[in-house]
Amino acid sequence: MSSKTTIYGFLFVGLAVTLALIVAPAVYAVSLSFYQMDSFVGAPKWVGFANYVAVLQAPEFWHALLNGAIYALGSIVFQVALGIGFALVLNEAFPGRNLVRGLSILPYLLPTVVVILTFKWMVDGGIGIVTKAVEAMGLPPINWFESPGAAMASTILVSVWMWTPFVTTCFLAALQTVPQSLYEAARVDGTTAVQRFFHITLPMLKPILTVVVLLRAIWMFNKFDVIWLLTRGGPVGATENLAILSYRHAFNLFDIGGGAAIATISFALLSVAVLIYFWVFPLEDD
Amino acid sequence: MAEIRLEQVRKAYGGVVAVHGVDLTIRDGEFVVFLGPSGCGKSTTLRMIAGLEEVTSGTIRIGARDVTELEPKDRNIAMVFQNYALYPHKTIYDNLAFGLRMRKMDPAEIDVRVQKAARMLGLEDYLARKPKQLSGGQMQRVALGRALVREPDVFLLDEPLSNLDAKLRVRMREEIARLHQDVGTSMVYVTHDQVEAMTLANRIVIMRDGHVQQIGAPLEVYDRPANLFVAGFIGSPEMNLIEGRVENGLFVAGSLRVALPAGTQASGDVALGIRPEHLALTSEADGVAFTVRVIEQLGAQTLCVGEAGGERLRILVDRVDSWSPGQSIGVRFPAAKLHLFAKSSGQRIETAKP
Ligand SMILES: Nc1ncnc2c1ncn2[C@@H]1O[C@H](COP(=O)(O)OP(=O)(O)OP(=O)(O)O)[C@@H](O)[C@H]1O
Numbered sequence: 001m002s003s004k005t006t007i008y009g010f011l012f013v014g015l016a017v018t019l020a021l022i023v024a025p026a027v028y029a030v031s032l033s034f035y036q037m038d039s040f041v042g043a044p045k046w047v048g049f050a051n052y053v054a055v056l057q058a059p060e061f062w063h064a065l066l067n068g069a070i071y072a073l074g075s076i077v078f079q080v081a082l083g084i085g086f087a088l089v090l091n092e093a094f095p096g097r098n099l100v101r102g103l104s105i106l107p108y109l110l111p112t113v114v115v116i117l118t119f120k121w122m123v124d125g126g127i128g129i130v131t132k133a134v135e136a137m138g139l140p141p142i143n144w145f146e147s148p149g150a151a152m153a154s155t156i157l158v159s160v161w162m163w164t165p166f167v168t169t170c171f172l173a174a175l176q177t178v179p180q181s182l183y184e185a186a187r188v189d190g191t192t193a194v195q196r197f198f199h200i201t202l203p204m205l206k207p208i209l210t211v212v213v214l215l216r217a218i219w220m221f222n223k224f225d226v227i228w229l230l231t232r233g234g235p236v237g238a239t240e241n242l243a244i245l246s247y248r249h250a251f252n253l254f255d256i257g258g259g260a261a262i263a264t265i266s267f268a269l270l271s272v273a274v275l276i277y278f279w280v281f282p283l284e285d286d
Numbered sequence: 287m288a289e290i291r292l293e294q295v296r297k298a299y300g301g302v303v304a305v306h307g308v309d310l311t312i313r314d315g316e317f318v319v320f321l322g323p324s325g326c327g328k329s330t331t332l333r334m335i336a337g338l339e340e341v342t343s344g345t346i347r348i349g350a351r352d353v354t355e356l357e358p359k360d361r362n363i364a365m366v367f368q369n370y371a372l373y374p375h376k377t378i379y380d381n382l383a384f385g386l387r388m389r390k391m392d393p394a395e396i397d398v399r400v401q402k403a404a405r406m407l408g409l410e411d412y413l414a415r416k417p418k419q420l421s422g423g424q425m426q427r428v429a430l431g432r433a434l435v436r437e438p439d440v441f442l443l444d445e446p447l448s449n450l451d452a453k454l455r456v457r458m459r460e461e462i463a464r465l466h467q468d469v470g471t472s473m474v475y476v477t478h479d480q481v482e483a484m485t486l487a488n489r490i491v492i493m494r495d496g497h498v499q500q501i502g503a504p505l506e507v508y509d510r511p512a513n514l515f516v517a518g519f520i521g522s523p524e525m526n527l528i529e530g531r532v533e534n535g536l537f538v539a540g541s542l543r544v545a546l547p548a549g550t551q552a553s554g555d556v557a558l559g560i561r562p563e564h565l566a567l568t569s570e571a572d573g574v575a576f577t578v579r580v581i582e583q584l585g586a587q588t589l590c591v592g593e594a595g596g597e598r599l600r601i602l603v604d605r606v607d608s609w610s611p612g613q614s615i616g617v618r619f620p621a622a623k624l625h626l627f628a629k630s631s632g633q634r635i636e637t638a639k640p
């Protein structure tokens with residue numbers, strides 16, 4: 001077989017798999033949004049854009065959009081800030097550094113369910129270690145999930161806990177590619193440590209920062225499992241984002257068309273946001 | 287402008303001593319080259335002068351100031367790194383200006399200095415570019431320029447030319463020499479290339495395993511190497527070194543006999559040194575019989591490896607076309623060009639001036 005045939009062979013297989021597993025379901029999901037359906041077995045009824053109109057007119061949609069944005073923004077800001085901080089610390093020489101580096105990735109390796117259960121157990125009103133500690137310090141008990149603000153803060157906290165290691169690892173890898181002599185040149189040039197961070201470290205981290213923020217933003221905006229397991233979008237929709245809202249429509253409210261419409265809008269919004277992002281922060285460096 | 291004084295400067299990494307007490311005074315405006323094989327402590331010494339490496343003990347003075355405990359930025363030094371260490375995301379202009387901006391210099395004065403340095407180094411057309419849009423030679427010039435604009439007390443250069451190809455290296459070597467003449471600031475230059483050292487230095491500091499072996503002007507070091515190590519390290523092709531004994535004013539090794547200068551105070555086991563270019567051709571009757579083994583034609587000169595009295599020797603003479611391997615010729619050991627070293631200590635033994 002000539003190499004050209006081989007390449008086309010691989011291309012064909014790849015294309016076929018992509019079509020079957022990604023494009024086809026996506027097209028199917030989008031097409032669902034134009035039908036009225038109360039279950040996957042019943043007969044769908046064509047309704048045109050009626051689902052979109054209904055969804056966009058419901059205040060809960062805008063509420064969920066805002067919640068998703070707050071949640072994504074909050075967790076990214078903290079993940080990136082903490083990630084850079086931890087990476088800087090782990091990049092310094094200290095005894096046991098490799099062990100600490102290995103341990104610090106652990107939360108990322110745990111299944112989401114385990115992390116959530118651990119967290120719920122730690123803040124459990126009766127036996128939680130955090131609850132006991134707060135009690136021992138003589139502070140009033142914290143209502144982790146009861147008030148809307150606290151519930152949002154809790155979901156952000158858990159997300160930061162889970163994904164900061166990923167961000168840290170990305171930045172740590174990037175830091176190790178910064179030539180030491182740049183810092184030495186800057187020391188000779190009369191900079192302080194803070195100036196070196198802003199004039200050397202941060203610019204050198206910029207490419208990875210761009211990618212990490214983008215990836216985290218997409219993942220956080222579409223996040224379902226953490227929120228569902230922690231709060232189910234509650235209390236009273238305070239932590240409900242578009243992913244949860246879409247699920248609730250499709251499977252709790254028997255409005256599959258509406259759920260599909262929400263998912264489609266969410267996908268379109270995200271696509272536009274990503275395009276704008278790449279336009280503002282081009283990946284090729286200047 | 288200032289004199290730099292190193293007093294018993296020592297550096298140890300845990301139990302490993304990289305630099306054993308170095309004493310050295312670098313005069314104002316002098317060009318000093320640290321020369322030695324890899325790992326001998328050249329960079330460590332330079333970096334201690336820069337303040338990038340703390341000294342384990344000893345004192346470093348620049349001018350009247352004791353700078354031993356000072357940060358690099360407070361020593362008024364400028365450094366040129368082997369890999370240039372240009373800030374990749376800053377333009378050439380900003381690279382040159384950065385050190386001055388950090389020192390809160392007036393922008394007008396910064397511009398004057400940057401433009402002047404750019405003119406001196408032929409960088410005017412590149413000021414708006416980023417480092418990766420430059421060639422290696424141009425980047426090296428920017429690195430020099432970044433040091434230049436600072437107008438420091440001393441320039442420190444750590445193998446600045448080792449990333450360049452052979453031709454560019456020669457050209458940049460000349461530029462550095464010219465730069466030194468123009469600005470007249472002291473320069474301390476690290477290299478393991480003896481040609482760079484010989485051509486650039488006012489004085490060479492030859493190091494080995496963290497010890498200074500000899501300090502002297504290039505020709506002084508070439509003419510009177512202080513020990514066997516320096517003798518073998520300086521000069522290309524390498525000096526011939528033959529182990530033997532001194533008997534009755536004669537050097538004896540196997541069947542080889544060489545007359546030493548009259549009045550040489552030496553006895554016992556020694557090493558005799560003579561540079562390939564100092565062995566002279568003569569008739570076989572007059573000199574020592576030398577059997578040609580390998581002939582290397584260098585163009586203007588001929589380098590020949592062979593044997594005399596059972597000892598391997600290299601001779602370098604003006605071009606000879608007629609030799610062939612196996613041939614026997616006569617060579618002479620001019621007494622004035624001989625070097626003697628004690629075999630036990632490796633130290634030079636002065637031969638009497640003829
Ligand atoms: N951070 C360090 N920790 C331990 N040993 C070190 C350290 N830095 C240097 N050394 C040792 O100190 C010695 C001198 O190193 P140095 O870099 O000064 O050599 P050099 O003469 O510049 O060699 P080269 O020509 O290869 O650059 C070497 O044996 C090296 O292994």
Ligand SMILES: [Mg+2]
Pocket residue numbers: 328329330
């Ligand atoms: Mg070195």
